[in-house]
Amino acid sequence: MRTRTxxxxxxxxxxxxxxxxxxxKRVYARLGAVSQEEAEAWLRKEQTRIDNELEQGTQRNFAIAARKYLEDCERRKVRTLELIAYHITLALPYIGTKPLEAVHTGSLQTFCDSRINDDGVTPTTVNRTLEVVRSILNKAARVWRQENGLPWLVSAPLIEMLDETPRLPYPLxxxxQSRLFGELPAHLELMALFAVNTxxxxxxxxxxxxxxxxxxxxxxxxxxxxxxxxxxxxxxHVAILNDVAWKVxxxxxxxxxDYVFTYRNEKKSLPANRVDTMNNTGxxxxxxxxxxxxxxxxxxxHTFGQRLREAGVANEDRAVLMGHATSNMSEHYATPTISRLIEMSNLVTKTRDAMTLLRVVNGN
Known part of the structure; x- marks a missing residue:
C-alpha cells in the first residue's frame, strides 16, 4: 500500500x-516495523549518500580531470597542447571512467602492455603518456579544490615510469628511405619527405x-x-627549404x-584536417x-643532420639549418645568407647513390 511519500x-x-x-540508482530496502517518519528519514539519508557519491565521482573521474587539465593548458597557451591531448586520448579508454583514487601504476599496467605488445612502441613513448597522467594527478592533489576547499585528490600516487633502454639515433x-616512404600513405610520405629535407x-x-x-x-x-x-x-626558427622541400x-x-600538411578521409567525405602526429597507425x-x-x-x-655532415656542411651552418641554439645565432637572415643556406641544404641530395625516385612530388 502506497503512503504519502x-x-x-x-x-x-x-x-x-x-x-x-x-x-x-535503485533504492530498495525492507525496513520492518518503523514509522512513516523514520522511513522518510532513512530515504532522505540514502538520497544524500547518493548525491555525495555522484558529486564526488564526477569531480574525481579521470576523464573530467583530464578535460580540466586541457582547459588549463589552453588558457596558459601551452605550446604542446595538441600533443598532450593526443596522450590523453591514448589513456582514456583504459582509465577515463575510473575515480582519480583508482588511478595508479597498477591500473595503468594494461595500457602499458597494450602499447608495447600490440602497438609496438618503446617504453620511452609509453612514458610520455604516463608523464601526462602523472601531471593531471599532481594537479588534482596540489592545485584544484572542490567547493568545500578540499583537494580533488587527497594525495597523488606515484606513477612509476617504465625502464628505458637508451636508443641511439637511426639515420636512414x-x-x-625509399622502401619506407614507398609504403607510407600519400599524405604521410609528403610529410616524411619534407621532414628528412628540413x-x-x-x-x-x-x-x-x-x-x-x-x-x-x-x-x-x-x-x-x-x-x-x-x-x-x-x-x-627560420626553416630553410631545399629544392625537394620546396616541391613538397x-x-x-x-x-x-591554415595548415600545409593535412589529411582528408575521402571514405567518410570529411574535409581536410591537420595531422596530429606522423607517428600514427599509418x-x-x-x-x-x-x-x-x-x-x-x-x-x-637525425637523417637530415647526418647527411649534412656527410656533405661536408660546416658546423655553424648545420646548427642553423637544424635549429640548434648558438650564441651568435640570428632569428632573421639576409637574402644572401638564405641563398647560401639553401645551397647547403641542397647538398644532402648529393649524398645519395644515383637517384631516388620522389614518387609523390614528381608523380612517377
Missing amino acids: KGIQSTANNGKIVNKEYRG AWEE GLRDDNVCGLKWDWERYIPELKRSVFIIPAAEFKGNRQ VESCRGIHS WQKARSRVNLSQVRVHDLR
Missing part, C-alpha cells in the same frame, strides 16, 4: 518498504602554417618562420587555408611492413 509502501503487518529510483640509408621535428611539420611562410622574390623561394611559442626552446610545399598549396604499419620497426619519426631529423 512516493517510493515508500506499507506492508500488511505495518512494516515499511522503500522501492524508489533516484538519480539513476637512401635505400631504406630537419623539422614532428610537431613543427604537423603544425606548419601558411601564415608563417615568407616569400623571397629574389630567390623565388619561401622560408617558414616558426614562432618561438611553437619551437623547442622558445626560440624563433608547392604540391600542398591550395589544399587547406607510420607504424609501414615501417613494420619493410622491417624498419626501429625507425622513429624523429630519426628523419
Whole structure:
C-alpha cells in the first residue's frame, strides 16, 4: 500500500518498504516495523549518500580531470597542447571512467602492455603518456579544490615510469628511405619527405602554417618562420627549404587555408584536417611492413643532420639549418645568407647513390 511519500509502501503487518529510483540508482530496502517518519528519514539519508557519491565521482573521474587539465593548458597557451591531448586520448579508454583514487601504476599496467605488445612502441613513448597522467594527478592533489576547499585528490600516487633502454639515433640509408616512404600513405610520405629535407621535428611539420611562410622574390623561394611559442626552446626558427622541400610545399598549396600538411578521409567525405602526429597507425604499419620497426619519426631529423655532415656542411651552418641554439645565432637572415643556406641544404641530395625516385612530388 502506497503512503504519502512516493517510493515508500506499507506492508500488511505495518512494516515499511522503500522501492524508489533516484538519480539513476535503485533504492530498495525492507525496513520492518518503523514509522512513516523514520522511513522518510532513512530515504532522505540514502538520497544524500547518493548525491555525495555522484558529486564526488564526477569531480574525481579521470576523464573530467583530464578535460580540466586541457582547459588549463589552453588558457596558459601551452605550446604542446595538441600533443598532450593526443596522450590523453591514448589513456582514456583504459582509465577515463575510473575515480582519480583508482588511478595508479597498477591500473595503468594494461595500457602499458597494450602499447608495447600490440602497438609496438618503446617504453620511452609509453612514458610520455604516463608523464601526462602523472601531471593531471599532481594537479588534482596540489592545485584544484572542490567547493568545500578540499583537494580533488587527497594525495597523488606515484606513477612509476617504465625502464628505458637508451636508443641511439637511426639515420636512414637512401635505400631504406625509399622502401619506407614507398609504403607510407600519400599524405604521410609528403610529410616524411619534407621532414628528412628540413630537419623539422614532428610537431613543427604537423603544425606548419601558411601564415608563417615568407616569400623571397629574389630567390623565388619561401622560408617558414616558426614562432618561438611553437619551437623547442622558445626560440624563433627560420626553416630553410631545399629544392625537394620546396616541391613538397608547392604540391600542398591550395589544399587547406591554415595548415600545409593535412589529411582528408575521402571514405567518410570529411574535409581536410591537420595531422596530429606522423607517428600514427599509418607510420607504424609501414615501417613494420619493410622491417624498419626501429625507425622513429624523429630519426628523419637525425637523417637530415647526418647527411649534412656527410656533405661536408660546416658546423655553424648545420646548427642553423637544424635549429640548434648558438650564441651568435640570428632569428632573421639576409637574402644572401638564405641563398647560401639553401645551397647547403641542397647538398644532402648529393649524398645519395644515383637517384631516388620522389614518387609523390614528381608523380612517377
